[in-house]
Amino acid sequence: MxxxxxxxxxxxxxxxxxxxxxxxxxxxxxxxxxxxxxxxxxxxxxxxxxxxxxxxxxxxxxxxxxxxxxxxxxxxxxxxxxxxxxGLRQGRVAVGVLPSVAAHLLPAVLAEFRAEHPGVTVHLVENDVSRDFEQLVQAGELDVAVTRMPVTLAGLGARTLVREPIVALVPPGHPLAGRAGVALRELADEGFVCMRSGYGLRELTDQLCAEAGFVPRVVIETGQLSIVHGMVRSGVGVALLPRLAARGAEHVVPVSDPHARRELGVVWRRSAQESPPVAAFLDRLLATCDGASELRPAARGAAGAR
CATH class of the missing domain: 1.10.10.10 (Winged helix-like DNA-binding domain superfamily/Winged helix DNA-binding domain)
Known part of the structure; x- marks a missing residue:
């Protein structure tokens, strides 16, 4: 027929x-x-x-x-x-985000995108495991994801958005409070408040401490970033966080070790760019990050498949 x-x-x-x-x-x-x-x-x-x-x-x-x-x-x-x-009057974009990114990096992007394309729905999926995001993007369950770099799966487009410093959160009255900087090795004897094993921020803490020559003595593990902040504020221990994740903390000390950085980027399937809503969201994300001086990385990563 x-x-x-x-x-x-x-x-x-x-x-x-x-x-x-x-x-x-x-x-x-x-x-x-x-x-x-x-x-x-x-x-x-x-x-x-x-x-x-x-x-x-x-x-x-x-x-x-x-x-x-x-x-x-x-x-x-x-x-x-x-x-x-x-014509971008309707549509949907599924975006994977790390919790700290959802709270501090994406609000401005989403506000501008919604103002430009009010009929397009943005569905946010939060997860603290970067490698999961890569797999979900590759499988087509997510259109794009803002996640830790570098990308490990082949066939994905990638672009660096932010290279942010790592900072130490310390309790009120701590000897390091007010310092202009701290070396990671100075934290070797501290008790650490960390995210649970398997979370990206925990992986980052373990990696940084290992590079400084020690294993962190973890006194509290949690699955909530807000609990990390609260425990440090209450004097339970110290924490290592990227700058975005540390926003709102009272006593923040920059980490002086040159390798103490987190690199965030956006990943996508090349075929996803054929969708006008996805292409428009990527354009808005990149434009907003390029225009924000506090987010601009020292050296912009090249677009392309990794």
């Missing part, structure tokens, strides 16, 4: 005449008649009763007309939806 046959059938039913329907469709009448006969063969019943100067629907034709009109109407609505998506 061909789509044009449905259109021809509906036109004949509305006009009540093969001649009038052929004229409205800009077809020769014999061509229209052949297509109607093919459709009747396909559905297995006569759809029209041919009278002297007009045609009328048979019982089968009346039953079929409702479904043919509905199918054509759904097709037209589908075309309108596509036009809305292409």
């Amino acid at each position: 061909e789509l044009h046959q449905l259109r021809y059938f509906v036109a004949v039913a509305r006009e009540g005449s093969m001649t009038a329907a052929a004229s409205s469709l800009f077809l020769a009448q014999p061509t229209l008649s052949i297509q109607i006969r093919k459709l009747e063969q396909e559905v297995g019943a006569k759809l029209f009763e041919r009278l002297a100067r007009r045609v009328v629907l048979t019982a089968a034709g009346k039953a079929f007309l409702e479904h043919a009109e509905r199918a054509l109407a759904e097709l037209e609505r589908g075309r309108e939806r596509v036009a809305d998506v292409v």
